[in-house]
Amino acid sequence: MNGILTASGETIEPFGRSLFDRASERALSRVGVVDVGSNSIRMVVFDGAARSPAYFYNEKVMAGLGSGLATTGRLNPEGVRRGMSALRRFAVLAESMGIKQLTCVATAAVREAEDGPAFRKAVEKETGLRLHVIEGEEEARLSAQGVLLGWPDARGLVCDIGGNSMELAEVADGKVGRRISTPLGPFRLQQVKGGASGLRDHIRNAIADAAERLGRGHEQIYLVGGSWRAIARLDMERAKYPMTVLHEYRLSPAAVADTVKWIAGRSMSEMRAMTGISQSRMELVPLASQVLRQLVQAMQPKSLAVSSYGIREGLLYEQMPSGLRSRDPLIEAARFSERQMARMPGFGKKLYHFLEPLFGGLPPERDRLVRAACLLHDTTWRAHPDYRADACFDNVTRANMAALSHPERVFLGLSLLHRYKNSRANSPLAPLFALLSDKEIREAEVLGKAMRFGAMFSVKDPAEAGALKLQPKKKVLELKLTRIGRALMGEVAEARFRSLADALGVAPMVIQD
Secondary structure, X not given: OOOEEEOOOOEXXXXXXXXXXXXXXXXXXXXXXXXXXXXXXXXXXXXXXXXXXEEEEEEEEOOOOOOOHHHHOOOOHHHHHHHHHHHHHXXXXXXXXXXXOEEEEEOHHHHHOOOHXXXXXXXXXXXXXXXXXXXXXXXXXXXXXXXXXXXXXXXXXXXXXXXXXXXXXXXXXXXXXXXXXXXXXXXXXXXXXXXXXXXXXXXXXXXXXXXXXXXXXXXXXXXXXXXXXXXXXXXXXXXXXXXXXXXXXXXXXXHHHHHHHHHHOOOHXXXXXXXXXXXXXXXXXXXXXXXXXXXXXXXXXXXXXXXXXXXXXXXXXXXXXXXXXXXXXXXXXXXXXXXXXXXXXXXXXXXXXXXXXXHOOOOHHHHHHHHHHHHHOOOXXXXXXXXXXXXXXXXXXXXXXXXXXXXXHHHHHHHHHHHHOOOOOOOOOHHHHOOOOHHHHHHHHHHHHHHXXXXXXXXXXXXXXXXXXXXXXXXXXXXXXXXXXXXXXXXXXXXXXXXXXXXXXXXXXEEEO
């Protein structure tokens, strides 16, 4: 059983029990975590696939505990009042959901405030919740583990910005390396003296020190924290990006520079109207954008990626045995969805093997999308037939799934759209297709039409009914029917088989066994 290091030097097991007693464990059951930060206090209840947990419940209060801390040395009184109210509510909600232990982690504000220990005692007395206060480097490690939960192959620098501090940690080969904590949270920056030039010098010096300790030239920076997500959302507006999913959103260094200038030229009210970001969050964006600009200049990454996963997910990753960590989060989430939502759980694997002759030799990054599509092909069957195709697309492109880039989301969604619908003409989702190349659009259509045929050809196991063979040189798609297949090959099946062959640009051929 793993543990985390608190600010007092104590190693504790935050959940009070092991979440994964067996390496074969595949599912969570309402695991609750509260993150008491300098700006926000959030309660998350995880459920679903263990390797790609879903948010059964997610609530945030912008309490502002750390506002003014750098000047007063104490927690913000209004933040204490709001925070205590939120924690009382969270304790009752957890009890109502049957969560035996609500794990609470507190970071910079409670760690650094002189009245932090008194706040902890008051919380435990009034709510029964025990706050585990963790040190800065431990916070960096847990945030980095949260990134590893979402990106198993993450390599680069994780940067988690909170209200009073900014943590950085190296990740590579599934492990967390060097990590540090810096005084670069927006609340703390509000107290820096010397005007604009004093602030600029303060940020530059702190980042230069971080660069000396962690090195420059990290290929990727993973951005964790609400202020980074707000900046990314504004970048989407500036660039007219067609999708609003923040997890896995990518920014180039040039885009960061352009967006920081763009933010500086707009009012808070204008940006809030564009995005719906709260006032308390938006007020910190100008300061955070200055940090981000100088971070990019100093660290010189090739690109930046936004992560919705951080310290809360890092606590789960801490518990995972290596066997569970090594699984593909996308495939695990798709398997879980199939078990919960498909008409015939287990059919997705059979469908994949039936269609495999069409997609043999695919690189692993594309093969996993084919596998995921087959697992998900029937999970929206309850939707009205008129909207089922669009529902498939929408569910996947907006789903809480890890290890899935935005183009991959659209590829998967488009293939599932074609699983239910031959044509994508006049689709209201067309703007998202722009994230794919023409070749990728054709490949998604072929996959969708292959699933459309295979899923109705046999409801038990299509391999019992026939076998597919693609002959590209002869430009022929062959279907060799078994005795069972001859009975199943009716008019609708024939039409869908021809449609698949047309999408492949070959002639259909049916052979009787």
